[in-house]
Amino acid sequence: MTLDLHADPIALTAALVDIPSVSRDEAAITAAVETALRTQTSGFAVLRRGNVVLARTNRGLPTRVVLAGHLDTVPIADNVPGRFTTENGAEVFYGCGSVDMKSGDAVFLHLAATVAEPAHDLTLIFYDCEEISAEFNGLTAIEREVPEWLDGDLAILGEPSGGWIEAGCQGTLRVRLQTKGVRAHSARSWLGDNAIHRLAPILARLAEYRAREVEIDGCRYREGLSAVRAGGGVAGNVVPDEAEVEVNFRFAPDRSVEQAIDHVREVFAGLELDLEVTDAAAGALPGLTAPAARGLVDTVRAHGSAGVRAKYGWTDVSRFAARGIPAVNFGPGDPNLAHKRDEHVPLAQITAVTEMLRHYLTTPA
Structure with a gap:
């Protein structure tokens, strides 16, 4: 054309x-x-x-x-x-x-x-x-x-x-939070440790999170920390031994990527999980x-x-x-x-x- x-x-x-x-x-x-x-x-x-x-x-x-x-x-x-x-x-x-x-x-x-x-x-x-x-x-x-x-x-x-x-x-940061458990037959669930259930405290902290607002050069930026994907499970009769949730942090441009990562680690401090940074871009x-x-x-x-x-x-x-x-x-x-x-x-x-x-x-x- x-x-x-x-x-x-x-x-x-x-x-x-x-x-x-x-x-x-x-x-x-x-x-x-x-x-x-x-x-x-x-x-x-x-x-x-x-x-x-x-x-x-x-x-x-x-x-x-x-x-x-x-x-x-x-x-x-x-x-x-x-x-x-x-x-x-x-x-x-x-x-x-x-x-x-x-x-x-x-x-x-x-x-x-x-x-x-x-x-x-x-x-x-x-x-x-x-x-x-x-x-x-x-x-x-x-x-x-x-x-x-x-x-x-x-x-x-x-x-x-x-x-x-x-x-x-805004800057953007994605992290994968993974929990570990013990696989078992769901008919004998007490023999296992459900990794999906271990996501509950992660989701609770996200639900309670209060976003920061900051004004720069007369422009007000509002941050956000959100679960954007969750997964886990082996079969309909198996207690899963692994589960994960992907979290996206949109941060104000007065934070560096390193400061954003530190903040996310602070939010989930004390929980039993593996945290992996999968993507990051500065604001x-x-x-x-x-x-x-x-x-x-x-x-x-x-x-x-x-x-x-x-x-x-x-x-x-x-x-x-x-x-x-x-x-x-x-x-x-x-x-x-x-x-x-x-x-x-x-x-x-x-x-x-x-x-x-x-x-x-x-x-x-």
Whole structure:
């Protein structure tokens, strides 16, 4: 499919949604984006690595802004191709990835082709495999092989934020808590030690847990410690000798990964269990005091319909923050609709985000 970057970003959103791009199957959409950037923009050096497309200007401007968005989606749920409709007097577009995050990608692509006199040098990054394990994330390879492409004074990820700036992000930690027992026939259960029953004190501590709230740069982050999976059992007539529960800790960005692990260990201290860390990613501080970030904040607040709030959840802003680059989430769409069968975005939000970003990118710091 040929993408028209000069078309209204609403139409461009629909075109992107209609190119299926479930994680690990992004070749077609990557090719379309690469071709469009090479043929419909000026002043950009374009590089493709696997299913990642990078483009940047080198105009010698005093600041550089990175616009980054992932091209993949979760599995399609009878919602491709997309469709336009009107609900409660508002025009909306339904489709897989319309919120997360092809509408954000459409805004970035449209601006790359239509902003004639930017106030900042621009870097565009469109990458694959964000929706699956971090080891496959396209930014991982870029960070390893050509990290200079990630450099800038501000990184804006087009994650859905309802047209608000969602600053920073929570860190995330997953641990596996395993209990041991003694296997026995369930008709003679007293001869065994039920490992599933030993999960009870773990679940009790989770139920009693009170999440911490912390304010950073005017953004309030709320932590959460949750059981997300439990398992155990051998057969319908066997007392199990092993059971486990997986716990996810979403922590405020003022904690490091090591501090988050220590906190989880403290929560379950004194219980008979094995604790294994299975996944961890640091959060990102808001970074709103950086000059390049303040300009975006001023633009969004001047718009009048949006502002700044904390990001609940982990996003790739963490990668930029770890490199000392302020990073925010900013895009159309309600993040609560991401990954849903009825995922949809209000057309007015696509237009509003486009105009706010156009103003920011053309206004000197």
